[in-house]
Amino acid sequence: MPAQDVRELRIVGFLCNWCSYGGADTAGVSRFTQPTDLRIIRVPCSGRIDPLFIVRSLMNGADGVLVSGCHPRDCHYAEGNFYARRRLEMLKRFLPITGIDARRFEFTWVSASEGQRWQHVVTEFTRRIHELGPAPTFNPASEADWNTLAVKAGQGQTCPCHG
Amino acid sequence: MSTGRFAVLYRKLGMSMQIFDLATADLEFVAEVEARSHQKIRNCYQCGNCTAGCPYTFAYDYSVSQIMRLIQTGQKEAVLKSRSLWLCGSCQSCTTRCPNMIDVALIMDVCRHMAREAGYATERSVKIFADSFLASVERHGRAYELGLMAAYMTRSGRVFTDVDLAPQALMRGKLPFKPHQIQGREQVARIFERFRKGGDNV
């Protein structure tokens, strides 16, 4: 959706390996064109997605976070996506309290065969994020070169409570 | 496209098949039909279900599925000059049974509109009847059969149309001699005026 001239926004995706990641692959194999903003992080199951990951992404300045797993009852691990659903639903209600616009976070279900649906989900979510615009930042300087920052991020220790 | 024009002529004279130059397909025409009908012409895979159901096929020059095909291939002239457009009874058989859920009857309607706008009337009598009908509605606010018949006969020159039925109809009081004038007929007339004044009526 965003043409070249439109500046890309930072959208992080957490996808379960079996359904949604496969669905994204199917979309690719079928050449279903999508906006390029999304960066996908692959996890075994939506049940593996700690709300912390989402909050961290948003606090670090992500403009949007998209989570997708297997359709309820289709979970490769039987019930992982039920846990995910409950956790993410809670998170969605909790986000505004932290001063984060809940519209910047969405979760959905896409199966490995639903390439078309994935294209739709990505396009719609990206449109929504572009309508919301870039997430408010505390320090314009942080808009500086992602790369050098990332390197530091790499070297920096991650919070101890997650050994 | 000129091949189109002559071809239609030849065809009328039963002289030849027509050859379509697919390279000169009129894509704007296709786009316009799609825009005005909100239907996707490409969804038609030519199964012929519309033709199979269409009660009017025997009277057509192109069957419904052929019309759909001609639109797909952008043969504007052939479509707009086709007799079939005017003979479609909008009975909805095609629309109801299309496996691709295309509103075929609507597309026929839209093409008929475009044919009118382009000044074609391959089935003159049908056009005249429609015009006469609307004329009487414009004048009286309601359809007035007797007046409409008279108008039709004079315009079409077919003065003996249904004369055999007139007695029975009149005898049974089915053809009132005077029209039902409604108070709001100016309102109705204004509808036609405004319509003729044009503006965006597509």
Next chain:
Amino acid sequence: MRIGVFICHCGSNIAGTVDCPSVAATALTYPDVVFSTDTMYACSEPGQDAIIQAIKDKNLDGVVVASCTPRMHEPTFRRTVERAGLNRYMFEMANIREHVSWIGKSKDLNTGKAAELVRMAVEKLRRDKPLIPKRFETVKRVLVIGGGVAGIQAALDCADGGQEVIMVEREQTIGGKMAKLDKTFPTVDCSSCVLGPKMVDIAQHPNITLYACSEIEAVGGYVGNFQITIRKKATYVNWKDCTGCGLCVEKCPSRKLPDAFNEGLCKAPSINIPFPQAIPKKAAITAESCIMLQKGKCGLCAKVCPVKCIDFEQKDELINVDVGAIVVATGYDLFDWHKYPQYGEGRYPDVITSMQYERMLSASGPTGGHVKRPSDGKEPKNVVFIQCVGSRDKSVDRPYCSGFCCMYTAKQTILTKDHIPDSQSYVFYMDIRSPGKLYDEFVRRAMEEYGAQYVRGRVAMIYPKGDKLIVRGADTLAGTQVEVPADLVVLAVGAESAKGAVALGEKLRVCPDQYGFFVESHPKLKPVETNTAGVFLAGACQGPKDIPASVSQGSAAAAKVLGLLSKAMLESDPAVSRVNPARCVGCGKCIQTCPFGAIKEVQDRFGNPKAEVIDTVCQGCGICTVTCPQGAIQLEHFTDNQILAEVNALCPPKMFANYE
């Protein structure tokens, strides 16, 4: 750490819309990356050798390949790095084809995105640890679900390969759809003559145990060690004693039941043996229509049974078995043509389905192989076949081609001519789909030698006129409408997923597509595998298939099973959860949430409760990791820090910016 990065062009698939060299160049600036290059085909032999060479030359201890989806080639490259002496988990992949080059138009944006995906992979790799798989024993036994031709083939191949086979069939007999067919295309040889012997083999093979009238109740466990519960439904006949003599069938006074095996063309007794060649050849009672079971009187069958094997008290029984692998061969069902009201919705008895016609053609069928109109028993002269009934039709949510209808219709026109020499067949078709050895020749023969009249167009309506049915369709080649006065109309009904497939899929954790057909692991390279290790697919349960294709898949699935069970030990994926005892407070939340019972409570030497993961049982979903309030249990290879590292790679923490 010394990381090597390889950016794959995949021919032009990636290089077409991604500037691979510049991505490789950018990658060199990432921490710990000591080597970075782009390569034409990373997965090719030279490609893999180059990786091995680089590992040796640059003594790398971790590798990132940016190419296609890991779901495709992760195993390939893991083997590659292993060949170079690295642990296979010191490898990460960046998916810059399916997720970048194939979906993004702008080369600039794609290149930027690719570089970032590589950076994510690098950051994750920097936190990877070598992992050593555990080894475990497998149960040398196979479960085959479904006794159609695909299941039969799979079962026989597995049994011949020396494996013990459990076959579960929902119906009273195996044989599936094929057993109902009269002849098969393109050879026109007798279906039961081909299938019959194989069915007998199933019954007689020492390695095969058959449970008919049975369904899968529950599935537990994992590859190599599945625990299966089978529900054997009450047949009210003690099969151990039943000889299949059929006396009871003759005597049964209740004959209201539509004969399922004969597609409802005739009525069946309440106690019945579906057909003479049935396997197992045992009688079974249908409770709904049995006078004894409904009204409590009759019991004629019990009286006449020479071996006294009727047992009206019989109940369903549950059977538990452990198996190492599962073959799903649940087949398909036929489309319900009543969704087409223009074909009469059953008001016209002489409109029948292709399968009903097969039964009519079959010598063992209700009409003894004589073609008769259901309405008046007359022999039809004009037979009209309508193809694509429930195929390639969005309006009934069946946009797919069922594949075999064109062929069986051609066969049926040929058989019609054989049965009724002075008959004329008409076939309404949209396109003829006849790829396959001798297939198209077969269709041509139907037209050229047997004079079947093929009409290119759909049929809009069927209505009676006198004792005929007027079939009104289109002949799009002639460009007009056609009408045929038919004596019999045969609808070539398409295939849809078997009833109950979705529910079974949930138990097996095999996901169905939107039409209920099971999804294979990879459309090209893993046609009979599923995403659940140890569960394989055979036949039409994966999508409409004809007999040759189903049989091939049966054998293919069997080959996969034999390959799997030929190993003495299986290696478990070491990417499992691991407990840090120092941090674990023994709250037991993880034990409650684990779907697989893979976590047990142990006591440390001070007697404090601690969680402990059973490696071979853990499936690596990571639900526990998120549940643990202490962060004490971490999913190896997907630890919080590894995932957060990827997050940070994408969204650098603001604090660093603030320190600038």
Next chain:
Amino acid sequence: MFKIAYYPGCSGQGTSLEYDKSTRAVCKALDVELVDIPDWSCCGSSPAHTVNHVLSAALSARNLAQVEVMGMDKVTTPCPSCLTNLRTAAHKMEDPEFRTKANALLDVPCNGDVDAQSVLQVLAENVDPELIKSKVVRPLTGIKIACYYGCIMNRPPELMRFDHHENPMAMDNLMTALGAEVVPFALKVECCGASYGIPRNDIVMRLSGKLLDAGRDVGADAFVTACPLCQMNLDLRQGQINRALHEKFRIPVFYYTQLLGYALGLDRAVLGFEKLCVDPRLALGKIKQPAQAR
């Protein structure tokens, strides 16, 4: 007492007087109050929508607006052609863009949220069949009837939302309830030739001829129909058809309201059998008198 706005349609004033009269009489007898739309105008019929959809919608919308002024949200009409136009107008005007265009042609703008239903649907859905049965004084026992619905009363289903699009049953059920024998007439929704009687008479000859033929095949003593145009083509033009196809059809074509009224024992004067061109007496004669019926 069920109350609903009523749109007679032009033909009700002329070619189908008897339909309008019998409809009013029957509804009265069955406690359905029809409130005429004051100063209603022509819906535009098929000529309008073959010229332009906005014009067509506007002509219908003028009447829908009247209904809205009446403070009602439901209107009923006996004529399927009017019904289609009214429904289509209302449906198209759900699209605000289109509504503006249509309203631009009107003096009184129309929101278009009026639901138009056929009288048949109103009777089928709002009158208890048992009530009808109980009110029957002259059961139609003995007469064989082919129910002909016409092509647009139920099609396309997405728009008409009533009964079945291939095999409608509303009239069949009604006639059966009245004691008539309904014959299995297959061409219930096949087109009769519509308004081509005048410009292309040959089309009507052929299509209506086919219907009469099919009716005769299944041994119908009479047709019942719910459409003025169908009735005119089958009845008024039956003579023309006989001449054109060298046939000898003599099948009366009733409006279902006429037979319903007859069964309810309404005054023949309001039923207007005398307006039918094909003499119905022979067919009506087949009906056994109540005495015998019992």
